[in-house]
Amino acid sequence: MTAQRKSAHLGKRITPYLLVIPVFIYYLIFWVQPVLQQVIRSFLDPTTGQLSLESYRLVLTDPDFIPALRNTAIIVVISVTMEFFIALFLALIIKRDFWGASIFLFLAMLPMALPPVAVGAMWKTGLTTNGWLNSLLHYVGFLPEGEKIYWLAGSTWKMLALIIIIDAWQVIPSVMIILLAGLQNIPKELEEAGYVFGGNYFTVLRKITLPLLRPTIQTAVVLRLIAAIQIWLIVIVLVGFSRLPVLVERIVYYHEEVPRLNISPQMAAGYTMIVTVIVSLAALIYLRLSGAFSRREGG
Amino acid sequence: MNKRMTFALAAVLVVSLLAACAPKTVTVTVEVPVERTVEVEKTVEVPVEVPAKTLVLSSEMFAPPAEQEFFINEILKPFEEETGITVNFQVIKGEDMFDRVTVQQETGHVTTDLVLVFNGRFSWWTDAGYVLPLDEVVSEWTDRTILPAFDRNAVVDGTRYFVPISADVYLTIANNKALDYLPEGVDLNNLTYEQYADWAIAIAEGEGEGKVCVTGVPQKMWIYQFGSSALSYGLNPAGQPEPAFPNVNSEPSAAAWAMWARIGAANGFMPTVLNVDNCVDPLMREEAWLSVTHNARVGQVYASAEAQYTVAPAPSGPAGVGTIAGAHGIGIVKGTANYDAAVQLLEYLTRPEIQVKINKGTGGFIPVVAEALDYLGEDPTDEIIRKALLVLENGVTSYLPISDFQDWGAVKKVFDDVFQQMVLQGDGTVDQALLDEAQARLDALRVEQ
Amino acid sequence: MSTRRQWLKILRGAQMMLFYLVVITLVFVIIGPVFFVVSLSFLSAREAYSYPLPLLPALTVRYQLTHGERGYMLSVYDRVEKEYIPVLDTDDLEKMATYMRSRLGTSVTVQDIEAQIARLQQEDPVYFTKRANLLHNYTTFFQITRDAVPSLIRSLQICALTILISLSIGGMAGYAFARYQFAGRDLLKFSALFVRMFPGIAIALPMVIILAKMGFYDRPIGLSLVYAVGNIALTVWITASIFMGIPESLEEAAEVFGATRLQAFLRITLPLALPGLAAAAMYAFLGAWNETVAALILTQFNPTFSVVVYQSLVGATGQINLAAAGGIVMAIPTVTFTYFIRRYIRQMWGGVTL
Structure with missing residues (x-):
């Protein structure tokens, strides 16, 4: 026994x-x-x-390292925050039972379903001077005859903003579906109880829904954080290599654009390790701060 | 709900099982060549006595869909009918092709038989030892003379590894709307670079928007566009005494920079020039009206509406018409199981009449077999080829001395940076200190010979 | 009293209106770019490079033909400029027919052109209209894309296999992390994610070489194995967070009624976790479907669909309309998958029968 x-x-x-x-x-x-x-x-x-430690010395003294770090940080902070809130907003909307909710979910998921070829064609024809974005503005009368907006010419800041917006357009659905999946496991009774005790939508959201959603939020944000630090493709699609250095773009640069430079293998290896360390630390810090490790620990 | 879900799960399971089984049947066709042969014979229709084979030709050339279509249907199909050898033509970027063959070489699964490579990358392949010597093969061809202009990297230490099949130079293309601004008395076919600059500035002033296209995205074609102009101003071609291409700070280079800086200071470049990686799209969208660019790209734009564009040789300078000249060539991959068939294809593709057909049909490339010139006609495409040949014969042409430098991408970057800092953001004058500094960067990339 | 109720009614109506306004705005932001790329895939090459870009493709093309310097001058009516623009001057009628087909999407034979030229003797210039073939880009795409169907089937298999591997292996671990307390749990959970923290691009080639050496060269399963690596990490975390949200008491209740732990899991927890599994499956499907880097290197005779599309479109500069068509063809399976999986992602509470 x-x-x-x-x-x-x-x-x-x-x-x-x-x-x-x-x-x-x-x-x-x-x-x-x-x-x-x-x-x-x-x-x-x-x-x-x-x-x-030559690889590390090379990377740390690379004149592009600090700009790459700075650009990456800007993109990560803005896009992760923005994408999270918009995704949460969308998930909360779709969770409500309204007419067309199911179709709306399908539409909201569309951007992530499009292959890179289609997305490339979309923004290439969209942002170019004689492209559809200017055409559209022209049709609705916003752009007078002969006037054009040069979307792709301008400062680093403008390019950063474009990158963040285009990236957001495509990845928000992937954050949203995780949050939506989490939202549906929250028993309706608990939220209803909140209303019974006089809560309005926002207090119920803050006091009941979000705390219960915490594990899902942590997952969604940490996954997004990891991906955002490693952003590169959209950057080179829009501005090419080297003009707006970001961390992983540097790895790809030394791998594919200048692979035969004597220092390239070391640069690529050094950047790879530094990115890994930065991503791990960021993820670790986020999970610590959001309390992912303290829950149930030792329980 | 439950039922539906169970069904969905079951469906996923079944599909996955199917998928799991699939690889087995697939490997059979790969590993047993006899089975493939049977398949092939069915598609060929014409009964052939020699056992049919499938050749894999990987190419970084003929990538535009129209060119692919032409090459497959008009060039390869007759070959397949003639020999019974099927050719599997696959377009792939140069870097990816090299990676793919690297994996094949390292693991012993050599499935790519021939590679069609840009001559700038010949040295990757010969250095790595992935391609076979071709001297014996070439020596048997008596009816054709391969132009020696492109032997530079194709022949290493007296041994030929690549056979060029088409060449390229730089040409001028203008939207006909730009012709209104052409300074008086200027002949487009004898344009000088200074006139080109005046023209560009006149357009910018008249239209309120720059219309010259160069590739402003780093590591694209600017080095060749600039290099062609510097050769016109007296820079020596690569391989000759210094200053020779590529060079940033010599007197002829500085004169060329001054001309470009003049355009830059007058906002003569299209406003989004830093985002251009290829001038085809901007020219077709009419965001740009004017460019000196690669002849295949020129051919592509011209073919989109012949009556809307004018093509001319590259502008000239004090030293004549300068241009960078490149080529694409075929090599046979080491370890191929289809060596004889590969040789047959190579022989077919270098026949003079096939040379003309290939280069005409795919828009604006130049044949590399001397005997091919007899086959040119009167069509505008023939005229482009003829103009290109004229430049190739009479102009100051330079090959790309890629193997003299550690990394060609890094060399390109030096020129891209000067373009951005001095031509685009400068005040229209030449900053010799900046050029000297760039030259030092360039020299640091040289490998000891 | 009644006025107050009326006011409330109006207020609620206004709230509803506002809500739908927000939804509709969002729909426009999402659909706008998609609409343009779809529209682009139906435009002729000439339309795709005109400005302003037409919102919809023209159904007919109006031509003008007259004598030219080289032969006959063909002009095309421009909807924006409202005049005929000369495009081609040639005496090669075959070339003219090809041009009208490839650049303007109108199917014209040499005989058609000869008939128009015959009319030139009575009137000069002659005008004629041809119907545009809206599917022109799609037919061209399939003409140049070899092995489209077998590679499509192969890609679907790879996707299904990737989903199966990631969900089974990753789901198990996710369940363990959510339900059990064990030494090293946090460390293991964090390290499961480490795969995604290491930049994959740096190890793509060596990883593929290992696969090839293990005998997975040119076999679909090899690619599934590669793709599953990153997806397992995702699945672990997504499923863990979802399982955490499902009260353990439900399983315990089932066990009280005599179900085994496995039965309880299969009957209670799994259905509740379906939205999370669906989300993870979606990631796996899309990742495997769109990947080209590993697929290009690891396949030769058995390419994936993404590889054959890559090969058709890698040089499609100057043919953005064709690239758009290829992109749309590639998107059909993913959009279909999205359409069906949305039911599981938005599966309302109570959809499970106990």
């Missing part, structure tokens, strides 16, 4: 590990080896093969 209970207890203790192990075996087979290679490479001198 006790033996049985003991084995049941042991089973219960092992179960979570059994459930988690496949993930790590999978990573071990398909992912760990190239990553380790890259990590080791970042600490080696390519000519002598000895331990060296």
Whole structure:
């Protein structure tokens, strides 16, 4: 009897590990080896093969490093905040039972369903001077005959703003669907109880809905944060390499645009490691601050 | 709800199982060549006695859909009918192609038989040892002379690894609306760069908007557009005594910079020039009216409405018409299982009449076999080719000395930065200090010979 | 009293109006760009490069033909300039027919042109109108895209397999992280996400080489294995947060009624977690469907659909209308998938029968 209970207890203790192990075996087979290679490479001198911090020195003294860091930070702070609030707003709207809600959800998800080819064609023809954005403004009478807006000419700030807006347009749905999934697990009774006790929409949202949504919010934000720090494709689609350096764009640059430069392997490895450290720290700090680790700990 | 969900889950499961099974059947067709052969014979229709084969030709050329269509239907199909060899033509970016073949070489699954590569990248392939020597093959062709102009990187230490199949130079293209601003007494076919600049400035003043297109996005074609102009001002072609292309700060280069800076200071470039990675789209949208650019791009724009555009040789300078000249060539991949068939295709593609057909049909490339010139006609496309050939014969042409530098992308970047800082944001004068500094950056990229 | 009620009614109506106004504005912001790219895919090459861009493709094209310097001069009516613009001067009628087909999307034969030229003797210039083939870009796209159908099926298989791998492996771990307290839980959960923190672009090539060496070269399953790596991490976190939101008491209640833990999970928790699983599946599907970097290197005779589209469109400068058509074709499966999966993402509370 006790033996049985003991084995049941042991089973219960092992179960979570059994459930988690496949993930790590999978990573071990398909992912760990190239990553380790890259990590080791970042600490080696390519000519002598000895331990060296040269990669890191190179990156930290790269004149593009600080601008890349700054641009990335600006994009991340603005886009993650903005995308989160808009996505939450959309999720809350769609959660309401209104006429057309289901179709609205479908439409709201459309931007994420479009392949890069279509999105590329969309913004290329959209933002170019003789493109559809100016055409549209022309048709509604906003742009007088002969006048044009040069969307793609201008300061770094203007380009940053464009990048943030275009990126937001495409990724908000992916944040929204996670939040929406989380919202639906909140028992209606709890929110109803909130109203019964005299709460209005916003107090119920603040006191009941959002706290219950916390794990989902943490997931949505941390995933978005990780992706936003690694933004690059949209940047080079809009302005090309080097004009508006961001961190991962630098990795791609040394990988693909100047792969044969003597310093390229070190630069790429160094930037890769620094990005990894920055992303991990950002994620860790966010999860700490939002209390993801304190919940149920030791419970 | 429950039922529907169960159904959905079941459906996902079934599809996945199908997918899981699929690879097995797929591998069969890959690993057993006999099965492929049977498949192929069905599509060829004409009964062939030699066992049919499939060649894979990866290409970074003929990427525009119209060119792909032409190359597959008009060039490769007759070859397939003639030999019974099927050619699987795949367009892919140069970098991706190299990565793909790298994986094939490292793992021993060599499935790409031939590569059609830009001559700027020949050295990647020869350095890595991914392509086979072709001297024996070429020596058997007696009816054709391959122009030696493009042997530079194709032949390494006396051994040929690539056979060029088409060449390119830089040409002037103008929207006919720009012709109204052409300074009086100027002949478009004998335009000088100073006249080009005056013309560009006149357009900008008249229209209130610059209309000259160059590629302002880093690492695209500006180095060639600038290089062509510097050659016109007396810069030596690569391989000759210094100052030779690429050069930033010599006297001829400075004269060329001064001409471009003059256009820049008068806002003669299209306002979004820093976002242009290829002049085709801006020219077709009429955001730009004027450009000196790659002949294939010129051909593309011209073909979109021949009556709306005018094509001319690149402008000249004190030293004549300067231009960068490039080529694309084919190599046979080491480890191919279809070597003989690959040689057959190579022989076919370099026949003089096929050369003309390829280069005419795909819009504005130049044949590289001397005998091909006899086959040119009177069509506007023939005229473009003829103009390009004229430049190639009489102009100051330079190849790209890519292997003299660590990384060509970094070389391009030097010129892109000067363009942005001095031509676009400058006051119209030449900042020699800035040029010297850029030259130092450039020299630092040189590899010791 | 009654006026107050009326006021309330009006207020509520106004609120409703405002709500729909917001929704409609949002719909416009989302649909606007999509509308233009769809419209672009139906425009002829000439229309796609005109300014202002037409909102909708023209159904007919009006031509003018007259004598030219080289042969016959073809002009096209421009809807904006309101005049005929000369485009082609040639005596090569085959070339003219090709031009009218490829640039203007009108199917014209050499005989048609000869008939118009015959009319030139009575009247000069002659005018004629041709119907535009709105699907022109799509037919061209399929003409140049080889193996479209087999690669499409292959891609769907890869997507399904990717979803299956990520949801099963990732979902299990997600459940463990949500339901069990165990030593190292936070660390493991965080490290499961680490895969996404390491810039994938830096290891794409070595990872693919490993796969190829393991014998997965040119096989769909190889790509699924690559794609699943990043998706497992996502799935772990999404499912964990969703399972956390489902009260454990529900499962316990079921167990009280004699269900095993597995039964309780399958009957109670899984259906409730469906929105989260659907969201994770959506990520996996889209990621696998659109990926080209690994697919280009790892395939040769068995390309994915994204690869064949890449090969058709990589050089499509000057043919943005064709690129748009290719993009739309590529979007059809993803949009369809989105359409059906939305039911599961927005599955209202109470949709589960206990």
